[in-house]
Amino acid sequence: MSQLIMRNINKRFDKLEVLKNVTFSVRAGEVHALLGVNGAGKSTLMKILAGDYEKDGGTIEMDGKEIAIGSPLDAKRHGIGIVVQEVDTALFPTLSVAENLVIDDYTSGFKLSRLSWRSIRKQAEAILTEMNILLDVNKQVAECSLSEKQMILIARAMAGNVRYLILDEPTAPLSENETETLFSLIDKLREKGIGIIYISHRMPEIKRISDRFTVLRDGKQITTEEIKNATTGQIIRQMLGKSLQNVKRQPKPISPNTLLEVKKLHVPDTSKEISLKVHEGEIVGIAGLVGAGKSETAKALFGAGSAKGSWIINGKDRKIDSPYDALKHGLSLVPEERRKEGIVTGHSVAHNLSLPSLKSFTKFGWLQLKKEKVFSKDKIEQLGIVTPSEESLLKNLSGGNQQKVAIGKWISQDRNVFLFDEPTKGIDVNAKKEIFQLIDSLAGQGKGIVYFTSEIEELLLIADRILVMYDGEITSSFTGAEATRENIMQAATGGKLSETNS
Amino acid sequence: MKQTVEVKGQYSPGANLVIKERLVHFLFRYGTLLVIALLILFFSVTNERFLTYSNFTDILRSISIVTLVALGVTFTLIVGGFDLSVGSTVSLATIGSAAALVWYRQELLIALLIPLLLGLLVGLINSFIVVKIKIPDLLATLAVMYIVNGIQLTYTKGFSIYNNMPMADGGTAPGVFIPSFLFIGQGKLFSIPFPAILMIFFVIIVHLFLSYTKAGRLLYVTGANREAARLSGVPVERYRMYAYVLSGLFASIAGIVLASRIGTGQISAGAPLLMDGVAAALIGYSVLGQGKPNPFGTFVGAVLIGILLNGLTMMNVPYYAQDIVKGTILVAALAFTFYHKKAADFKI
Numbered sequence: 001m002s003q004l005i006m007r008n009i010n011k012r013f014d015k016l017e018v019l020k021n022v023t024f025s026v027r028a029g030e031v032h033a034l035l036g037v038n039g040a041g042k043s044t045l046m047k048i049l050a051g052d053y054e055k056d057g058g059t060i061e062m063d064g065k066e067i068a069i070g071s072p073l074d075a076k077r078h079g080i081g082i083v084v085q086e087v088d089t090a091l092f093p094t095l096s097v098a099e100n101l102v103i104d105d106y107t108s109g110f111k112l113s114r115l116s117w118r119s120i121r122k123q124a125e126a127i128l129t130e131m132n133i134l135l136d137v138n139k140q141v142a143e144c145s146l147s148e149k150q151m152i153l154i155a156r157a158m159a160g161n162v163r164y165l166i167l168d169e170p171t172a173p174l175s176e177n178e179t180e181t182l183f184s185l186i187d188k189l190r191e192k193g194i195g196i197i198y199i200s201h202r203m204p205e206i207k208r209i210s211d212r213f214t215v216l217r218d219g220k221q222i223t224t225e226e227i228k229n230a231t232t233g234q235i236i237r238q239m240l241g242k243s244l245q246n247v248k249r250q251p252k253p254i255s256p257n258t259l260l261e262v263k264k265l266h267v268p269d270t271s272k273e274i275s276l277k278v279h280e281g282e283i284v285g286i287a288g289l290v291g292a293g294k295s296e297t298a299k300a301l302f303g304a305g306s307a308k309g310s311w312i313i314n315g316k317d318r319k320i321d322s323p324y325d326a327l328k329h330g331l332s333l334v335p336e337e338r339r340k341e342g343i344v345t346g347h348s349v350a351h352n353l354s355l356p357s358l359k360s361f362t363k364f365g366w367l368q369l370k371k372e373k374v375f376s377k378d379k380i381e382q383l384g385i386v387t388p389s390e391e392s393l394l395k396n397l398s399g400g401n402q403q404k405v406a407i408g409k410w411i412s413q414d415r416n417v418f419l420f421d422e423p424t425k426g427i428d429v430n431a432k433k434e435i436f437q438l439i440d441s442l443a444g445q446g447k448g449i450v451y452f453t454s455e456i457e458e459l460l461l462i463a464d465r466i467l468v469m470y471d472g473e474i475t476s477s478f479t480g481a482e483a484t485r486e487n488i489m490q491a492a493t494g495g496k497l498s499e500t501n502s
Numbered sequence: 503m504k505q506t507v508e509v510k511g512q513y514s515p516g517a518n519l520v521i522k523e524r525l526v527h528f529l530f531r532y533g534t535l536l537v538i539a540l541l542i543l544f545f546s547v548t549n550e551r552f553l554t555y556s557n558f559t560d561i562l563r564s565i566s567i568v569t570l571v572a573l574g575v576t577f578t579l580i581v582g583g584f585d586l587s588v589g590s591t592v593s594l595a596t597i598g599s600a601a602a603l604v605w606y607r608q609e610l611l612i613a614l615l616i617p618l619l620l621g622l623l624v625g626l627i628n629s630f631i632v633v634k635i636k637i638p639d640l641l642a643t644l645a646v647m648y649i650v651n652g653i654q655l656t657y658t659k660g661f662s663i664y665n666n667m668p669m670a671d672g673g674t675a676p677g678v679f680i681p682s683f684l685f686i687g688q689g690k691l692f693s694i695p696f697p698a699i700l701m702i703f704f705v706i707i708v709h710l711f712l713s714y715t716k717a718g719r720l721l722y723v724t725g726a727n728r729e730a731a732r733l734s735g736v737p738v739e740r741y742r743m744y745a746y747v748l749s750g751l752f753a754s755i756a757g758i759v760l761a762s763r764i765g766t767g768q769i770s771a772g773a774p775l776l777m778d779g780v781a782a783a784l785i786g787y788s789v790l791g792q793g794k795p796n797p798f799g800t801f802v803g804a805v806l807i808g809i810l811l812n813g814l815t816m817m818n819v820p821y822y823a824q825d826i827v828k829g830t831i832l833v834a835a836l837a838f839t840f841y842h843k844k845a846a847d848f849k850i
Contacts, residue, residue, distance in 0.1 A: 299733075302733070304732065304733055322732075322737070323732055323733050323734070323735050324735050324736070324737050326735065327734075327735030328735075333733055335733055340727070340729060340730070341727075341729045341730050341733050342730060342733070343727075343730055344723050344726045344727040344730050344731065345726075345727070346726045346727070346793075346794070347722070347723060347726055351719065351723070355723060355731075355734045355736070356734045356735050358716055358719065358720070359716070361716075362715075362716040365715050365716055365717065366714055366715055366716075367714055367715060367716055367719060369714070409734070
């Protein structure tokens with residue numbers, strides 16, 4: 001049987017070994033799910049196969065012969081295609097569906113001499129008919145829906161005689177109906193003998209669509225099995241591995257006073273509704289995998305995503321249309337993209353620390369620079385920010401210290417609720433510990449915390465209550481003994497609902 | 503694949519890199535001042551009349567108008583925007599005050615208020631189109647530039663406004679450029695030209711405003727990272743609007759000084775000031791290593807352009823050829839600014 005084998009693949013970035021002797025194979029006519037938590041090495045492995053990265057060691061074989069893949073063009077020549085997650089990066093929005101379908105012919109340069117509109121359309125229609133895709137070839141790609149764009153990319157790969165196709169989280173942006181359409185297309189490809197590598201976090205889909213699965217963890221291949229022989233629980237345990245220490249947070253009594261409550265807040269970016277309650281001194285963790293809609297929700301709660309709904313803050317109904325309003329009513333957000341959204345890197349530590357509370361350093365419009373200086377020196381000491389002085393530009397500080405500034409700027413008496421979005425992203429272990437202590441002490445002062453992350457371990461350490469977000473909605477809630485990595489992961493990958501007790 | 507091996511061998515020695523980096527850094531900081539010093543040296547050697555008091559006051563007068571326009575441009579650059587309409591706003595303000603004085607015999611107050619209001623209005627229109635309708639700043643202000651230019655031409659039917667000009671009804675214009683108005687552009691205080699005093703006054707005011715007020719700080723923060731500013735609760739749209747309004751306002755002040763200095767309402771008189779003003783503000787970006795638009799740097803930029811143009815004129819370089827020099831200077835200044843920026847970004 002024809003198959004594609006990646007044998008003993010190694011890859012390192014600087015000192016970091018991201019792939020260690022990984023062996024992975026796909027047979028013709030199977031759907032093979034590639035699984036693993038964030039950072040397990042899935043993307044790197046697939047990028048090597050697609051010719052984006054060069055491997056440091058190992059071989060790639062097709063039908064028993066070794067092949068060399070040094071560029072995306074090589075991969076294409078060997079019949080390996082990829083449909084990336086961000087479909088828009090691979091399409092030309094102002095061109096028609098037909099032109100996008102045959103674009104590889106344009107670039108290969110052979111058929112330029114007989115480029116006629118009629119033949120392009122005919123060719124494109126033939127491609128679509130063969131795959132049973134209903135789509136007007138004259139439509140502009142910019143007007144196509146996300147699922148249509150995916151279809152175009154798959155069809156284009158097929159037109160290029162692809163034998164092995166990588167689908168990277170294809171269902172993340174799709175509705176249920178669109179997912180069904182995609183699945184029937186995948187079935188058809190399977191019948192044609194195409195080998196499909198299917199990357200996804202959604203367990204029900206994987207169980208439904210795939211034949212075999214491979215789990216990667218920390219850059220190592222853990223297992224490859226038939227999907228029908230494995231339960232969701234087993235797969236999740238293999239993805240997570242044994243936890244080093246199961247440090248659990250001591251349960252603490254939660255005050256009955258609600259600080260923030262949102263009811264049926266409609267988040268436009270996820271087109272889902274969300275309800276949430278945060279009590280005084282409570283740390284609410286929101287777990288969700290990448291693409292679950294955490295950042296969108298966090299921003300919506302902060303008034304930055306033009307969300308519609310009602311906020312009840314300290315028992316009072318508030319309207320929050322902008323971050324400016326959120327600030328006024330005591331909300332704070334530490335966004336995920338620190339450099340892009342959390343801090344102004346070209347300004348000094350002092351400028352950044354005083355930014356949200358600049359009003360209190362202003363008299364008749366004039367800044368009280370001395371007061372600001374004293375304030376920032378205090379903050380720097382209090383938070384242990386390592387910086388030559390308060391006047392140093394923030395871009396010269398390390399990630400962890402930048403994050404302390406991004407958090408520290410919000411800390412003041414009139415702040416009630418803190419929203420953290422992946423606050424430990426890209427910072428070292430020590431800084432992580434310090435940030436946890438900081439968050440804990442904020443809760444100790446009676447502030448309400450909402451902590452969004454895809455790192456379940458972190459939530460087990462810090463959160464009093466863990467909510468799980470899946471596809472833009474909060475699907476379950478865990479406290480105490482129920483809050484285990486397996487349970488949370490199961491819910492985050494779309495496993496069955498656990499009882500909610502929020 | 504073969505190439506990667508070769509590239510690895512091509513590391514340049516570290517010492518050279520440091521020297522190069524230092525040189526770029528030095529030029530970024532002091533390059534503009536250095537160029538000004540060299541220009542003064544060159545022109546004083548080649549032309550004996552260059553280093554005279556009367557020439558000095560001439561330069562100051564011409565710099566003052568450019569600086570006023572450039573201060574406005576500085577505001578829009580600070581918030582990460584751009585205003586191409588400043589030149590035509592200067593023209594409109596010039597025509598506005600001239601028409602008030604000559605056609606309608608108004609006193610000083612009205613002759614000042616009308617151009618100021620016109621400038622504010624253009625600024626508001628710009629900010630509405632750029633901030634609310636969200637047309638990219640260059641395109642929006644380019645369109646407004648044409649509209650404003652067309653308005654001042656239509657209003658004057660394409661004729662300049664001057665004392666005792668013939669009117670459509672057969673008589674002559676009822677008013678004149680009154681002495682109090684002319685003083686703004688032509689007068690002297692303590693033997694310093696009044697427009698120069700005005701310029702220094704505004705440079706200081708703008709400097710104080712930008713460095714020591716909350717509004718100034720928030721303008722800079724908005725420009726440095728709009729999303730981070732917004733997520734810190736800064737009403738960024740409001741501050742972007744302020745910048746365009748201030749830009750229009752400063753262009754109209756420049757228009758008043760220009761009308762007063764030449765004593766007529768020249769149509770399209772502000773057109774060349776767009777290039778000078780933008781160049782001054784962009785050159786000023788790097789002065790003393792500020793690395794951001796700033797009023798003092800803008801002033802230095804205007805000085806550079808003023809000295810250059812004055813010197814070139816004395817050397818009988820025709821005005822149309824001066825544009826070539828101006829453009830080249832601008833490219834050089836921008837090259838330093840952006841090259842340095844890129845180098846700094848790489849370090850992160």
